[in-house]
Amino acid sequence: MQELSPTSLLVLVPLLPLLGAILTVALGRRLGSKAHLPAMAGIAGAAAVAVTLLVATARDVGPARGHGAEPVRPVEMISTLWQWASFDKAYAAPPGSPAADLRLESQPLSRDAALRPFSIPVALRLDPLTATMLTIITCVGLLVAIYSTGYMHGDPGYPRFFALVAMFVFSMSMLVAASNFLLVYVFWEAVGACSYLLIGFWFTKPEAARAAKKAFLVNRVGDFGLAIAVFLLWMTYGTLDFHDTISSQGVIMPGILGQTRLADAGGYVGGIVGTAICLLLLLAACGKSAQLPLHVWLPDAMEGPTPASALIHAATMVTAGIYLIARSSPLFMPCPGALALVSIVGGTTALVAALIGTVQNDLKRVLAYSTISQLGYMFASLGTGTLLGFTAAIFHLLTHACFKALLFLGAGSVMHAMGGVIDMRRFGGLRRVMPITAATFLVGSAALAGVAPFAGFFSKDEILAALHAKGWATAHGGHHAAVDASPFRPASFAGEASATWGPTAADPVGLDALDSPATWQILFWMALVTAGLTAFYTFRAVFMTFTGPTRVPEGAHPHGGHDTHGHAHDSHDHGSHGHHAHGHEPQGHVSYESPPAMTFPLMVLAVPSALIGWLLFSTNWLGHFLSATPSFTATAVASTATPHAFHMDLAVQGTIAAAIGIVVAAIGHLGRRSDGPQLERFLGPLGGLFANKFFFDQIYAALVVRPLEGLAMLAALFDRYVIDGVVDTIARIPLALGGIIRRSQSGLLQRYALAGVLGVLAIVVLLAWQLRP
Amino acid sequence: MNPSASLPLLQNALTVGAILFSLGLVGILARRNLIVMFLAAEMMLQGISVSLVAWSRYHGDWGGHVLVIFVLTVAACEAAVALVFVLQAFSRTGRLDAAAWQSLREANVPRTVDHELPPIDTVPPRFPTLTPAGVLPPEDEDARLERDHV
Numbered sequence: 055m056q057e058l059s060p061t062s063l064l065v066l067v068p069l070l071p072l073l074g075a076i077l078t079v080a081l082g083r084r085l086g087s088k089a090h091l092p093a094m095a096g097i098a099g100a101a102a103v104a105v106t107l108l109v110a111t112a113r114d115v116g117p118a119r120g121h122g123a124e125p126v127r128p129v130e131m132i133s134t135l136w137q138w139a140s141f142d143k144a145y146a147a148p149p150g151s152p153a154a155d156l157r158l159e160s161q162p163l164s165r166d167a168a169l170r171p172f173s174i175p176v177a178l179r180l181d182p183l184t185a186t187m188l189t190i191i192t193c194v195g196l197l198v199a200i201y202s203t204g205y206m207h208g209d210p211g212y213p214r215f216f217a218l219v220a221m222f223v224f225s226m227s228m229l230v231a232a233s234n235f236l237l238v239y240v241f242w243e244a245v246g247a248c249s250y251l252l253i254g255f256w257f258t259k260p261e262a263a264r265a266a267k268k269a270f271l272v273n274r275v276g277d278f279g280l281a282i283a284v285f286l287l288w289m290t291y292g293t294l295d296f297h298d299t300i301s302s303q304g305v306i307m308p309g310i311l312g313q314t315r316l317a318d319a320g321g322y323v324g325g326i327v328g329t330a331i332c333l334l335l336l337l338a339a340c341g342k343s344a345q346l347p348l349h350v351w352l353p354d355a356m357e358g359p360t361p362a363s364a365l366i367h368a369a370t371m372v373t374a375g376i377y378l379i380a381r382s383s384p385l386f387m388p389c390p391g392a393l394a395l396v397s398i399v400g401g402t403t404a405l406v407a408a409l410i411g412t413v414q415n416d417l418k419r420v421l422a423y424s425t426i427s428q429l430g431y432m433f434a435s436l437g438t439g440t441l442l443g444f445t446a447a448i449f450h451l452l453t454h455a456c457f458k459a460l461l462f463l464g465a466g467s468v469m470h471a472m473g474g475v476i477d478m479r480r481f482g483g484l485r486r487v488m489p490i491t492a493a494t495f496l497v498g499s500a501a502l503a504g505v506a507p508f509a510g511f512f513s514k515d516e517i518l519a520a521l522h523a524k525g526w527a528t529a530h531g532g533h534h535a536a537v538d539a540s541p542f543r544p545a546s547f548a549g550e551a552s553a554t555w556g557p558t559a560a561d562p563v564g565l566d567a568l569d570s571p572a573t574w575q576i577l578f579w580m581a582l583v584t585a586g587l588t589a590f591y592t593f594r595a596v597f598m599t600f601t602g603p604t605r606v607p608e609g610a611h612p613h614g615g616h617d618t619h620g621h622a623h624d625s626h627d628h629g630s631h632g633h634h635a636h637g638h639e640p641q642g643h644v645s646y647e648s649p650p651a652m653t654f655p656l657m658v659l660a661v662p663s664a665l666i667g668w669l670l671f672s673t674n675w676l677g678h679f680l681s682a683t684p685s686f687t688a689t690a691v692a693s694t695a696t697p698h699a700f701h702m703d704l705a706v707q708g709t710i711a712a713a714i715g716i717v718v719a720a721i722g723h724l725g726r727r728s729d730g731p732q733l734e735r736f737l738g739p740l741g742g743l744f745a746n747k748f749f750f751d752q753i754y755a756a757l758v759v760r761p762l763e764g765l766a767m768l769a770a771l772f773d774r775y776v777i778d779g780v781v782d783t784i785a786r787i788p789l790a791l792g793g794i795i796r797r798s799q800s801g802l803l804q805r806y807a808l809a810g811v812l813g814v815l816a817i818v819v820l821l822a823w824q825l826r827p
Numbered sequence: 828m829n830p831s832a833s834l835p836l837l838q839n840a841l842t843v844g845a846i847l848f849s850l851g852l853v854g855i856l857a858r859r860n861l862i863v864m865f866l867a868a869e870m871m872l873q874g875i876s877v878s879l880v881a882w883s884r885y886h887g888d889w890g891g892h893v894l895v896i897f898v899l900t901v902a903a904c905e906a907a908v909a910l911v912f913v914l915q916a917f918s919r920t921g922r923l924d925a926a927a928w929q930s931l932r933e934a935n936v937p938r939t940v941d942h943e944l945p946p947i948d949t950v951p952p953r954f955p956t957l958t959p960a961g962v963l964p965p966e967d968e969d970a971r972l973e974r975d976h977v
Binding site for chain 2: 796797799800801802803804807808811
């Protein structure tokens with residue numbers, strides 16, 4: 055470890071994709087169809103470094119000792135690259151705030167010396183959470199990049215696509231590695247920008263351009279929340295750093311998530327300010343992770359290229375909200391109401407999105423709604439505010455990244471082969487013509503549905519366990535009661551607390567009433583119902599796409615079809631399967647399978663989708679590893695640790711729910727009935743509600759979009775007629791004056807001479823007048 | 828003191844100069860024939876030159892004389908250039924009227940038109956003719972050779 059410091063390696067993770075992106079931009083046109091090379095090399099290097107870092111961090115954390123809930127030493131490494139901004143004596147902390155906490159400055163200070171420094175170090179951190187996220191981002195990014203060489207082949211924007219993907223990997227790895235809320239905000243915006251550019255990749259398509267704009271604007275609402283949260287954090291804690299720093303006077307400045315504050319049970323404020331910060335962070339997370347009020351952008355984001363959907367809108371970027379809340383977990387701990395709200399938002403989103411997903415006929419949209427639903431699961435898990443809940447959310451994030459990337463890439467493979475058609479009613483029985491895609495898609499679906507040995511089963515089980523533990527606290531040894539009694543409300547500031555900062559203002563809005571066992575019980579049942587729905591819509595999609603009589607839409611070509619988006623037609627031969635039909639059914643044996651560049655990532659992703667859940671759960675490796683994250687070693691979080699256990703009753707319940715879902719899907723859609731109207735008949739009027747996505751778009755159009763458009767039209771009219779009118783009037787004055795003088799321009803020589811003579815005369819007269827004696 | 832540098836002499840010379848200048852000025856403003864206007868401009872130059880010489884003599888300073896010589900030289904060059912212009916203008920339009928050139932006027936100002944000129948008498952003049960009479964004199968060879976023009 056000494057010979058190659060992890061902190062210096064950490065810089066390489068964002069740096070290599072950035073270099074790849076720059077090189078792709080610089081050389082893209084010259085490289086032509088090899089434009090993916092620099093970007094892919096950068097991402098591959100970053101993936102290798104990330105895995106190395108994961109191993110190094112795991113070695114630092116050390117092996118798990120038994121199934122213990124024993125305290126774990128926090129593991130973090132900070133490398134400060136440079137100071138972005140640095141001011142000594144920048145501001146005075148408001149009295150009574152934790153920033154003004156003088157426990158670390160023993161002697162009374164003069165007014166000048168009491169001014170605090172302000173600095174924004176560009177610092178990267180390495181801890182278990184970051185290492186996990188980096189590994190997910192770079193590995194999925196690499197597979198998606200490999201896949202894209204097949205999928206995007208011949209697209210006129212080929213270099214642009216890879217530059218954007220590399221840029222995204224850079225931004226996302228910086229987002230999870232940054233050790234400063236301001237940097238987090240910067241890269242929060244950067245991933246949003248990359249997402250915007252990739253959704254609108256085919257910007258000549260009006261739907262894509264509109265979807266990109268919608269995603270950007272909806273995200274802006276969440277970003278607004280994050281900006282205000284950052285301001286509030288600075289006002290409250292006097293710093294934006296995660297880690298502790300030492301000021302130029304040698305004073306330790308406790309960072310927001312630094313060891314000093316984490317070890318202090320009362321280091322975090324509750325009350326109005328604490329709740330406000332948490333709610334604003336929740337708003338930000340809702341925007342990026344497509345949670346309920348702000349989820350409308352994600353389904354539309356499917357207008358982008360499918361690999362981008364897989365990478366950004368399924369596996370990585372949308373997990374930024376999960377990451378943010380997990381990272382800020384100590385901030386949430388003193389605010390049980392805000393935590394409960396996180397869960398309520400998540401649980402409701404999971405259920406609503408699953409309901410919408412059941413009636414979608416667009417394969418990619420089914421997956422989009424399932425992404426929203428699964429992210430809702432993670433939020434529900436985070437909101438429990440227990441160590442189990444946080445690690446379960448990250449666990450589910452990890453497994454979800456694998457199987458959702460797999461499912462999206464599989465859907466892209468289907469779309470590629472079907473000539474750009476993604477409506478499940480227009481094809482069927484594809485398992486005979488796309489065997490690899492069908493098999494891997496089935497693995498991903500089983501993982502998503504929570505079928506027993508596959509990845510999703512274990513992570514979903516942990517989430518259900520976390521919710522169950524909150525709902526039926528006594529059955530789990532009273533941890534919930536301990537949290538409810540709130541010994542972690544800020545106590546250290548009681549002496550100097552004003553009404554604004556102190557615990558007297560706790561629960562100012564009655565939000566904490568949400569944190570009751572009944573809430574958690576309802577959430578648990580909602581999650582269970584969602585599990586059944588998930589299994590239903592997943593297998594409905596599988597049955598509609600891959601079973602029944604083989605049908606392909608017109609315009610699909612064997613051996614890798616073409617997207618509607620201008621793929622070059624010189625790539626027919628890369629689907630290497632035999633072209634000649636050697637069976638009796640004319641359609642059944644023509645291969646539509648995608649090229650190896652696309653099936654290879656599918657096969658690679660199928661392995662973790664199948665196995666990683668069992669591997670990580672049986673060894674409790676991830677749970678133990680993540681518990682060494684500094685944020686999770688905060689007293690309030692770490693004290694909720696429970697022994698690692700497999701909950702047979704919950705597993706049975708989850709499996710029953712999944713089984714019901716699969717059976718119902720099979721009844722409705724398996725085999726010859728794959729495209730029947732049974733579902734519509736069964737749902738009746740509810741189907742219309744689901745198909746219209748609970749009218750969210752219409753409500754937003756009526757409440758937000760139309761009034762804003764009206765306002766914009768008023769502003770445009772004001773601009774055109776009032777402001778432009780004034781300017782035009784002023785412009786007309788010299789024109790009118792000139793019109794008067796213009797008439798004297800006759801072009802006659804004598805007139806000009808006369809004017810000259812008169813002018814000279816006037817000068818002479820003037821001079822004579824001035825020089826008069 | 829130089830007796831010729833007397834005040835009356837200066838006054839006379841300046842008067843002549845002023846008269847020349849004014850005549851030139853009036854000529855430029857009032858006449859439309861380009862050549863006449865050019866002559867008028869020359870006349871203004873000469874008026875100035877007379878004044879310069881007069882002042883120069885009055886002050887006993889050669890500077891004015893030198894300047895006048897210089898003005899004469901420049902005026903000669905200028906005359907050459909200006910006559911070329913006039914000739915070119917004439918060959919373009921067949922007229923020497925300054926009012927024929929009005930293209931510098933603003934686009935929306937109408938062309939200045941002269942007062943109606945009296946119509947040209949189109950009836951060709953009848954000249955008296957002599958009835959040939961007498962004998963044709965014999966052709967004189969020498970006279971034919973010595974004719975001053977052919």
